Amino acid sequence: GQQLNQSPQSMFIQEGEDVSMNCTSSSIFNTWLWYKQDPGEGPVLLIALYKAGELTSNGRLTAQFGITRKDSFLNISASIPSDVGIYFCAGPQGGSEKLVFGKGMKLTVNP
Amino acid sequence: ETGVTQTPRHLVMGMTNKKSLKCEQHLGHNAMYWYKQSAKKPLELMFVYSLEERVENNSVPSRFSPECPNSSHLFLHLHTLQPEDSALYLCASSQDRGGAQFFGPGTRLTVL
Numbered sequence: 001g002q003q004l005n006q007s008p009q010s011m012f013i014q015e016g017e018d019v020s021m022n023c024t025s026s027s028i029f030n031t032w033l034w035y036k037q038d039p040g041e042g043p044v045l046l047i048a049l050y051k052a053g054e055l056t057s058n059g060r061l062t063a064q065f066g067i068t069r070k071d072s073f074l075n076i077s078a079s080i081p082s083d084v085g086i087y088f089c090a091g092p093q094g095g096s097e098k099l100v101f102g103k104g105m106k107l108t109v110n111p
Numbered sequence: 112e113t114g115v116t117q118t119p120r121h122l123v124m125g126m127t128n129k130k131s132l133k134c135e136q137h138l139g140h141n142a143m144y145w146y147k148q149s150a151k152k153p154l155e156l157m158f159v160y161s162l163e164e165r166v167e168n169n170s171v172p173s174r175f176s177p178e179c180p181n182s183s184h185l186f187l188h189l190h191t192l193q194p195e196d197s198a199l200y201l202c203a204s205s206q207d208r209g210g211a212q213f214f215g216p217g218t219r220l221t222v223l
Binding site: 043 | 154167201202209210212215216
């Protein structure tokens with residue numbers, strides 16, 4: 001089945017820094033979703049992308065749907081301590097309702 | 112309340128107990144899902160319901176029994192679980208099958 005490769009797997013940054021993460025696949029996705037999960041909580045949808053080349057912002061977060069439809073990027077600007085968590089990319093497996101998830105990127109922000 | 116809610120948030124049960132997890136979505140969505148999230152493992156899709164009809168059962172053991180009485184409510188009935196079933200159980204909903212899924216806060220289940 002389709003797989004999503006998410007990198008890096010973890011990052012340690014200082015408060016105020018920007019951070020970028022990406023997600024790639026060998027298959028085409030028609031939708032890219034970015035989630036954040038805090039410990040012991042459910043994933044929260046941050047940004048949904050539906051069109052190749054689309055660039056969408058949500059506050060300090062910006063995500064892009066790659067033009068090849070095989071990748072997506074999420075950027076966080078001016079990080080703050082509450083940005084700590086695990087960030088997942090996801091997309092619907094070809095033609096089905098199943099979401100394929102990346103393995104997640106654990107972000108640590110040092111005050 | 113808004114979004115997707117789950118109760119209880121925490122549950123400890125013995126292997127011979129019977130319990131149920133409840134999920135309610137207030138988003139007017141047509142599809143609902145159960146996932147299992149174990150430590151250091153990716154999310155595992157368990158069941159999918161679309162318009163109250165089960166459309167996906169991902170080889171889940173029969174000790175897990177889902178129920179969807181209407182499009183807003185989803186239950187997961189548990190009986191004779193094993194310790195390895197301890198995990199975070201997440202409910203999600205989407206407008207339609209294949210759409211962006213919105214997750215509840217999860218139920219942290221511990222089986223003794």
